[in-house]
Every structure is written in structure tokens, then in C-alpha cells.
Amino acid sequence: MKARISRRRAPADGVSGTVSAEFSAWLRTAWIRAYRGQNSAVLIVAMLATIAVFAVLLHGTGYLTVGNFVGIVRQTTVISIMAVATVFVISAGEIDLSIAAVVPVAGYALGLLLPRFGLIPAVAIALACGAAIGLVNGLITVRLHMPSFVVTLGMLGLLQGVAQVPTNTLAVIVDDRTFTFIFGSGSLGPIPVLVLWTLGTLVLGYLVLVWTPAGKAVLATGANVNAARFSGIRTDLVKVAVLVASGTAGALGGLLYVGQYHGARYDLGSSDLLTVIAAAIIGGTALSGGKGSVVGAVVGSLLLGAVNNGLIILGLSVPQQLMFRGGIIIAAVVLSSRARRRRR
Numbered sequence: 001m002k003a004r005i006s007r008r009r010a011p012a013d014g015v016s017g018t019v020s021a022e023f024s025a026w027l028r029t030a031w032i033r034a035y036r037g038q039n040s041a042v043l044i045v046a047m048l049a050t051i052a053v054f055a056v057l058l059h060g061t062g063y064l065t066v067g068n069f070v071g072i073v074r075q076t077t078v079i080s081i082m083a084v085a086t087v088f089v090i091s092a093g094e095i096d097l098s099i100a101a102v103v104p105v106a107g108y109a110l111g112l113l114l115p116r117f118g119l120i121p122a123v124a125i126a127l128a129c130g131a132a133i134g135l136v137n138g139l140i141t142v143r144l145h146m147p148s149f150v151v152t153l154g155m156l157g158l159l160q161g162v163a164q165v166p167t168n169t170l171a172v173i174v175d176d177r178t179f180t181f182i183f184g185s186g187s188l189g190p191i192p193v194l195v196l197w198t199l200g201t202l203v204l205g206y207l208v209l210v211w212t213p214a215g216k217a218v219l220a221t222g223a224n225v226n227a228a229r230f231s232g233i234r235t236d237l238v239k240v241a242v243l244v245a246s247g248t249a250g251a252l253g254g255l256l257y258v259g260q261y262h263g264a265r266y267d268l269g270s271s272d273l274l275t276v277i278a279a280a281i282i283g284g285t286a287l288s289g290g291k292g293s294v295v296g297a298v299v300g301s302l303l304l305g306a307v308n309n310g311l312i313i314l315g316l317s318v319p320q321q322l323m324f325r326g327g328i329i330i331a332a333v334v335l336s337s338r339a340r341r342r343r344r
Contacts, residue, residue, distance in 0.1 A: 048303070050307055050310070051303070051306050051307060051310065054306075054307070054310035054313075054314070057310075057314070058310060058313050058314070061313055063309070063310060063313060068309070069306075070192065070195065071309075072302060072305040072306055072309050073192075073194070073195050073198055073302065073305075074192050074194040074195065075305055075309070076198075076301045076302055076304070076305035077194040077195075077197050077198045077256060078103075078253040078256050078257060078269065078272065079272060079275050079276055079279060079301045079304070079305070080198050080201060080202070080279070080297070080298045080301040080302070081197065081198070081201045081249050081252055081253055081256070082099050082100065082246075082249050082250060082253050082272065082276045083276050083279035083280050083283070083297040083298065083300065083301050084201050084202070084205040084249070084294050084297055084298065085099065085205075085242075085245050085246045085248075085249035085250075086099065086246065086276050086277060086279075086280040086285075086297070087205070087209070087280050087283070087285050087292040087293065087294055087297045088205075088208075088209065088218055088242045088245055088246070088292065089148075089242045089243060089245075089246050090222070090280060090285050090286070090287060090289060090292060091209075091218050091219055091222045091242075091285060091286075091289060091290065091291060091292035092218045092221045092222045092238055092239055092242045092289060093221060093222040093225060093239075093288075093289030093290070094141065094148040094239055094242065094243065094289075095148050095149050095152065096134075096137065096148065096152045096243055096246040096247075097149065097152040097153050097155075097156050097273065098133065098137065098152040098153075098155035098156040098159055098247075098250075099152075099246050099247070099249065099250040099273065099276065100250065100253075100269045100270070100272040100273040100276065101155070101156045101159035101160055101163070101250070101269075101273075102129075102130045102133055102134075102159060102247055102250030102251055102253075102254065103250055103251075103253050103254040103257060103268045103269030103272070104159075104163035104254060104264065104265065104266050104267065104268040104269065104270075105129060105130075105133070105159055105162055105163050105251075105254070106126040106127070106129055106130050106250065106251035106252075106253075106254030106255060107126075107172075107254035107255070107257060107258045107264035107265070107268050108163060108166045108167065108172060108264045108266075109122075109125055109126040109129050110122050110123065110125075110126040110174070110179075110254070110255055110258055110264065111172035111173075111174050111258060111263065111264035112166060112167075112172060113125055113126070114174060114176055114179065119176060119178055119179055123179075123255060126251055126254065126255055127248055127251045127252065127255075128251075129251055130247040130248045130249070130250050130251025130252070130254070131244050131247055131248045131251070132247070133155065133159070133247040133250075133251075134243040134244035134245065134246050134247025134248060134250075135240065135243070135244050135247070136155070137151050137152050137155055137243045137246075137247065138239055138240030138241070138242075138243035138244060139240060141239060141240075141243065142236040142239050142240055148239075148243070152243075163266040164266045167266075169266050171263045171264065171265045172263055172264045173262065173263045174258050174259075174262055174263055174264065175262060179258075179259060180259045180262055181193065182259070183255045183256050183258065183259030183260075184256060184257075184258070184259025184260040184261075184262075185259065185260065185262075194256065194260070197256065198298065201298075202294060202295065202298050205294035205297075206294045206295060209292065209294050210294075214238075214241075217233045217234075217238050218238055218242060218292075219290055219291065219292070220233055220290075221233060221235045221238045221239065221289075222286075222288075222289025222290040222291070222292075223289060223290025223291070224290070250269075253269060253272075254268060254269065257269060271318075271322060274322065274326055275301075275304055275308075278300065278304060279297050279298075279300035279301040279304055280292070280297045280300065281300070282296070282299075282300035282303065282304070283295070283296025283297035283298070283299055283300035283301075284296040285297065307324070308321055308324075311324065
């Protein structure tokens, strides 16, 4: 009985230990799969090799310093948060192409409402906007039996237009010190607030996916929706829930961008979609659903951030960086398809 009680208390009493163990297990599995040439684990080795090359080429520039690594974590906070949400969506057998388009909409909602209604109502309404967008995506997907790819692609275009309407593409300045401290530029001692947002999202996402019935329902729905339905899982509710979570994560990303840049713009997060999907795939989330890793997604986000940081220091342009991200997704899809053919 004592052993059972101790095991049940482990998630609450040893969160850092369980996350560390999960990371170790994930890393070990990734190396084994890379050695066998299976799925996206090959990309992890390739990216680590790229980072090693950058370390040699950028020797003396501070690329491998602690300060630069903390900067990479801060720069990838929004990507990490949206990648964690994307793990749940893809694991449930769906896709959300509109998550990055929620970012500027939530940012404008916050920027326009903050002076009138104050911090808490403005933040709540901005997050509610993201949740409402996800709810619409989910209801259309499950009620009309439409592919989430099509639904969220349409929502992507809609939100891109909506983001340009409130101010006619003009920026909205946000200078509330409390808001910018909590959502962007603040630090608790030597630790930036953005690092804490990343860690908090990592722990919460890991616990929900691995330790709760909700997480098991997400994985079961993505693995075999009919079997999950027959076993009593409300699969439609699961799909709606993950899309609502995805919209909320996009809205939170918008608030964090506004906190960093002290203002809202219509193009916030405009190039994040590829990076978010790439981070989730690199982390081991199966495009076919039923399998996902929150820890892997955050690691994938940090790897992409480290590589992107090296590309910037080397002087590569934004289009070249986008080409690199697109190439990663293509390679991941090819390798994932190859792994599925081997299993057959």
C-alpha cells in the first residue's frame, strides 16, 4: 500500500525529477531511433551536428555561452508554448494551421482594451478570444465532419485579415509596466520571466499528457478514433478541447510578444507556424496521431532556436531561415512516412 501511495504522489512531489527522467528517456530513444534511421530522430542528430559546426565557425562570438543560451530560451518561449499545444492537437489526429494567426488578434485585443479596462480584464478577454477561435475551429470540425486542415486553413486567412482591421495595420503601443514585467521583460532575480513561462508550460503539458485521463484520451483518440469511441471516450469533445487549448496558446503567445516588444502589430508571429510544427515533429510527435512528446517539442523548439541563432550570427537573411525551416518539415514528413512503411 505504501508503495502505491508513493507512486501516486510522484507527479506532485517530484515534478522536476519526472520531467528530467522523461527528458533522459526521450533523448535515449531519440539516439536509438537515429542510429536505426527511424523517423525524425535523424533530424535531431543532424541539427546537433549543425550546432557543433556553428560552435566552431562562431568561436569567440559567445555562441555557446550561458547568456546566449538564456537568450535562445527567451526568444523561443512563444514557439515552445505553441509547440506544446500543437503536440496535443496532432496527437489527437488533428492539425491547427491558425494557431500563429491568433497571435496578432490577441495582441491587438490586449493593446486596445488595456488602457480602458485595466490589466486583468484585458488579459482575460484576449485569452478568451483565442479560446473562442479554437472553439469555432473545433465545432466546425466535429459537427460538420470537416478536416481540421481545411477549417483552420480558412480560419488562418480570416484572422490575417481581421488583424489588419482594428488599426489599419498601425502598431498599438503598450507601456503598462506590470503587464510587460509579467509577460515579457521582467526577471525574478537572475531568471527571466520568459524562461519561467517556458518551464511552466513544459511541466503543465507533460503532466496533463502523461499523468491525466485527459492526456490518455487525447492519445487514444489520435491512435484509433473508432476504438476510442467504443471504449467510452468522447472523441468529439477531445478534439474540440485540444483546438480550444491551441487557440488559447496562440493568444498567450500574442500577449508574450506584446510584452516583449511593448506593442501589438498585425504581423506578430507571422512566420511562426512552420517553426511550431517543426518543433513538434522533431520532438517525436507522429503526424498520424496517437503519439506525442511535450518534452520533445520543447527540446525541438530550443534546437531550432539554437540553429536559427547561429544562422543569424552567420548573417543569413530571413528568407534563407524560412527555407531552412521548410526543409526541416519536408525531411521530417519523409522520414516519418518511411518509418510507417517499415512498420507495415
